[in-house]
Amino acid sequence: MSCIMDFADEFTESTSAKKPETPAQYVKLDDAELLKRDLDTFPDFLKEKALDKYKLISFIEQENSGGWTQKKLDPILDRLFEGNTEKRPNWRTVVRWRKSYIDSNGDLASLVVKRHKMGNRKKRVEGDEVFFERALSRFLDAKRPKVTTAYQYYKDVITIENETIVDGKIPIISYTAFNQRIKSLPPYPIAVARHGKFKADQWFAYCSSHIPPTRILERVEIDHTPLDLILLDDELLIPLGRPYLTLIVDVFSNCVLGFHLSYKAPSYVSAAKAIVHAIKPKTLSNIGIELQNDWPCYGKFETLVVDNGAEFWSKSLDHACKEAGINIQYNPVRKPWLKPFVERFFGMINQYFLTEIPGKTFSNILEKEDYKPEKDAIMRFSVFVEEFHRWIVDIYHQDSDSRDTRIPIKQWQHGFDIYPPLQMEVEDEKRFNVLMGIADERTLTRNGFKFEELMYDSTALADYRKHYPQTKDTIKKLIKIDPDDLSSIHVYLEELEGYLKVPCTDTTGYTQGLSLHEHKVTKKINREIIRESKDNLGLAKARMAIHARVQQEQELFNESKTKTKLSGVKKKAQLADISSTGKSTIVLPESEPQKSINCNQVEAEMEDDDWDMDLEGY
Structure with missing residues (x-):
């Protein structure tokens, strides 16, 4: 019997799983633990009076040898306030102070006069609630009318209503009271109604801090922005407008990993070019200017943080990053604060780099008919690219941050020495360049592939057609296009499990160094010329x-x-x-x-x- 009882005792404690505690930063206000206020939370004049009470109670405690009675306290109070009887408290008041102090376990805040609780707590005017609600609905409008407008509506509806009432007319509160009612309402619902949920969340929602990375390239951020600068064409010296900058920043060191500058709107191409520039080693010998330092920041990053732009939802980018072992993290829509480091860097570019370049403030320069490049001296595009390299490598990377807590390049070197990142071999770099190309599907014909009116074929591709028969399904091939060079494409051959480089059959040299954008513009111009030359009447x-x-x-x-x-x-x-x-x-x-x-x-x-x-x- 005792064995059975001993066996049962093993299960006396509850073995049910305990619910994990909510992290402190996510506890709601209703569930949060509030600590009682102390003396420092009161105004100075109230604190001084409370301290005077404490000193008085302490003095009487030392002088009084018996109970806190009138017979014991009055002689002490008379002696203390001799010649200043106006400030002498009644003995009962002193007893009440001491009791409050003892009941609060020695909390000095218990001796403070509760002036913040004084005054009328009830509405002086009643009966206007329905009309106030109607006026409030007017105020809580996306058009954001003023309080005075809502108050005027409030007075008008009550005045009209009182016209039909003989006895017991509805009272109208003053504008000050009306405004006070508005201000006493919860601010978040008002912000939602007047400014929208997005703005309200920006103003009132909790923004959690990032978990800091522990090594370089663990977390990398990418984003685009139009620069607040107008540049000139290198040859024609005419304003080209504001270029788009695509930038990649390492969060651990705050170093710039790579960038891409273009006049084409942000797209997969600009993102891919910036990623390739960030991952590959930097060769600064072809920049055109001599720099004082190197740019050793490169390598395969672990997580790429992007926003919800269409260019980042590209299948080509997703597939290429997966192939390279890069994880993509998408931020929620319209929440740039979740990607703060690259956003902050854009601000630094405008504040510390662009301010010294002529053209920074010429926002309406294209509208000026009397514009003269030699007079306004705006920088040429190639010169800006060179000087942007100098600013990144010789200034930003070498200087400390605003709080003097780190120097980006030193932080990078420290992280590199402890945990060097993965680097690509030569073959891996070639493969990655192909992977980051634009993916498309084209049909294999006896003349090769046709892409944007250009033909691509080679002896190797002809040999492939001879040896490997194709079906209706396999005749469609995956091709990769470098948008900056249409002189060749890469074709994936399933049977060989690899990409084959196929050159363009053009013999005039037209496609050498030809970008996809240039080719499309050329085709468009050519079509317009053909249309204009066509004899429609004939x-x-x-x-x-x-x-x-x-x-x-x-x-x-x-x-x-x-x-x-x-x-x-x-x-x-x-x-x-x-x-x-x-x-x-x-x-x-x-x-x-x-x-x-x-x-x-x-x-x-x-x-x-x-x-x-x-x-x-x-």
Whole structure:
């Protein structure tokens, strides 16, 4: 029996899982523990009076040898306040002070006069609640009317209502009382109604601090911004406008890892170029100027923090980063404070670098008709790129922060010595450059690949077509395009499990160093030139001649008493464009007007039954 009891005793304590405690920063106000206020929370004059009471109680405690009675206290008080009877407290008041002090376990705050609780706590005016609520709904509007406007509405509705009341009219409070009621309302709901939830959250929501990284490249932030600067074209010296800067910053050291500067709006291309620049070692010999220091910041980062821009949701970026072992962390929409380091760096660029460059304040320079580059001396684009390198490498990286807590390049070197980051081999760099290209899908033909009206083919690709038969599904291939160089593409070959570099078949040198953006602009200009050069009138006459010829053949067929040759009908079907997506008969509508057009100019084209049979199918 004792064994059974001993066995049961092993389960007397509760084995249920305990709910983990909520971290202190996430505890709601209703559940938070508040400590009682102390003497320092009161105004100085109240603190001084409380200390005087404490000194009085302490003195009497030392002088009094018996109980706290009138017989004992009055002689002591008379002696203390001799000649100053106006400030002498009644003995009962002193007893009450001592009792409050003892009941509070010696808290000096218990001796403070509760003046903050004095005054009327109840509304002096009642009966206007409905009208105040109606006026409040007017005030809580996205148009954000003034308090005076809401108060005027409040007075007007009550005045109209009182017109029908004989006895017991509704009282109207003063503007000061109305304004005080508004100010006493909870501020967050008012901010939501008048400014929207996003602004209200910015003003009142809790913003948690970041968990600081413990090593370099553990957390890296990327973002875009238009620079507050107008630059000049290097050759023409005309203003180009404000360029976009894509920047990557290491959070641990605050060092700049890489950047990309362009006039094209932020896109996957600008993000990819900045990432490649950040990961690869920096060669400063081709910058064009001599720098005092090196730029040793590079390597594969662990987590890339991005916002919710469309360029960062690109499948190409996601796939490339996964292939390289980089984790992407997306920040919530419209919350830049969750990515503070790169945002702060943009502010530093405007404050410490751009302020010294002419053109910083020329926000409306493009609107000035009398603009002269030599007069305003705005910097050329290439010079800005060189000086931006100098500012990053020789100034920002070498200088301490505003609180003198760290020097970015020293912090980087310290982190590098303790935990050096992963670096890419030469082959890995080549592969990463291909991975960061724009991904697309194209059909493999006997002439290679066609991309943006350019053809890509090679002997190696021809050998691939000879040795590996393709099906309807496998004939579509994944290609990677470098948007800055269309002279070649990379094609993924499933059977070989690798990317093959395929050059453009252009022999004129047009694609050497040609960017995708330049090519698209060139194509657009070329189309406009073709449209302007096209003889629309001549083409219209030719099409009408063909139409008239079809009509003439139809009339001859209807009048003929002999059997029409099949070849003649085929000609008419060809000219009438009989197809699955076009017409289904060669008969013309009777309502169509007759055209008197000389058809001799198209007669020769009708003589050959197989005039389009020389087209080869693939």
